Amino acid sequence: xxxxxxxxKDLIPLYTDEVCSAESRSAVEAHFAExxxxxxxxxxxxxDDITPVLESDAxxxxxxxxxxxRRRGFTVGAVIAAIFMIPILVCLIVDLASGSGLSWxxxxxxxxxxxxxxxxxxxxxxxxKLLISLTASAASLIxxxxxIALYSGSDWFFMVASCVLFGSALVFLPIVVNCxxxxxxxxxxxxLAVFFCDTVLFCIMAVCIGLxxxxxxxxxxxxxxxxxxxxxxxxxMLIIRYVRSGAAKTGICLIxxxxxxxxxNNAVNSLxxxxxxxxxxxxxxxxxxxxxxNIKWVCLLACLSVGGILxxxxxxxxxxxx
Ligand SMILES: [Zn+2]
Numbered sequence: 616x617x618x619x620x621x622x623x624k625d626l627i628p629l630y631t632d633e634v635c636s637a638e639s640r641s642a643v644e645a646h647f648a649e650x651x652x653x654x655x656x657x658x659x660x661x662x663d664d665i666t667p668v669l670e671s672d673a674x675x676x677x678x679x680x681x682x683x684x685r686r687r688g689f690t691v692g693a694v695i696a697a698i699f700m701i702p703i704l705v706c707l708i709v710d711l712a713s714g715s716g717l718s719w720x721x722x723x724x725x726x727x728x729x730x731x732x733x734x735x736x737x738x739x740x741x742x743x744k745l746l747i748s749l750t751a752s753a754a755s756l757i758x759x760x761x762x763i764a765l766y767s768g769s770d771w772f773f774m775v776a777s778c779v780l781f782g783s784a785l786v787f788l789p790i791v792v793n794c795x796x797x798x799x800x801x802x803x804x805x806x807l808a809v810f811f812c813d814t815v816l817f818c819i820m821a822v823c824i825g826l827x828x829x830x831x832x833x834x835x836x837x838x839x840x841x842x843x844x845x846x847x848x849x850x851x852m853l854i855i856r857y858v859r860s861g862a863a864k865t866g867i868c869l870i871x872x873x874x875x876x877x878x879x880n881n882a883v884n885s886l887x888x889x890x891x892x893x894x895x896x897x898x899x900x901x902x903x904x905x906x907x908x909n910i911k912w913v914c915l916l917a918c919l920s921v922g923g924i925l926x927x928x929x930x931x932x933x934x935x936x937x
Contacts, residue, residue, distance in 0.1 A: 616649055618642055623653050631660050685741060692738035699727050699735070722766055725759040746794035749787050753780070770827070777823040781816040788812055806856045814845060839886035847875050860933070866925030873918020877911045 623646045629635035630643045647654040703724060710720040732751035740747045757776050764772035791797060792805040801808050821841065825833045851868055858864035877894060884891045894908035901909060 616646060618646055620646075620650060620653055623650070624656065627653065627657050627660060631657065688738045692735045695738070696731065696735050699731055703727060719766060721762045722759070725755065725762040729755040729759050731755075743794060743796070746791060746797065749791060749794075753783055753787075756783075773823045774820075774827040777816070777820040781813070781820045784813055784816050806852055810849060810852050814849075817841070817845065836887065839883050842886065843875070843879050843882050847871070860929050862925045862929035862932070866922040866929065869918045869922035869925070873915045873922065876918075877915040 623643055626635060626639050626643050630640060635643070643657075647657065706720050706723040707717075710717055729752060732755045733748060736748045736751045737744045756779060760776050760779065761772055764770075764775075788809045792801055792809055798805070821837050825837065850871055854864050854867050854871070858867060881891060881893060894911040895905075896912040897905040897909060
């Protein structure tokens, strides 16, 4: 053996941490080949790795801080909830003292419920904060409307509630489907789910408005006006979602939009049983009577040509790639 065990033992920590020179490294390895005792010492030192200890310490620290932040959020939420109780109690006493029993008190209560759903709920729920807060605020908004409708003896509750639900769904459903656990459950079907819910809520809203206005012929008019627009929205969503190439989907969307602008007035009218003339192009006449037809033709021609060019470009670039 070229070096004594004592010298090699001094080098083993440096060798284990891979910080010794190439010369020391080969000396240690040469010694290991002949000396089982030093090799055993090295194996032992290697297995006494401190990485797992550090990792578990780090995880413990993170868990501790998470718990602290959660507890602090809960405390702040509880304090705000207690502050909310002050106006509720004051209103309760005043409403009772006025001698007419509880009346507008419930409006105050429902309004504060709505405020609490956006301030206190996010602080106090441990998981799925955004999803639960959005659901809570939508529910408390509906409750507030219900209470006001009951208090004022009105019959508009279902109409207003369905409109509020549809409007909030348009804005918030895209956020809701990106919240866990809904995101995982829907996987690749998020846009389909959002459109399906929006369509169902729209139909419910249309029915509720119809029941409220009680206008003869309302159903047919509503259906004739809504159907083309809902179809356009679905068509554009399906193309944007499922056509792969960017140029192709832009081209197809442009062509569909151009055709829609050109024909929607005739489509709605024919669904309603009226027969109106198709738009006419009069390029040298921009008077009031001709301008509508001219604009529709310009839109149609512009969308068809730009859309067509994009589709041709897409086809060519695909061919070249092949
Ligand atoms: Zn040795």
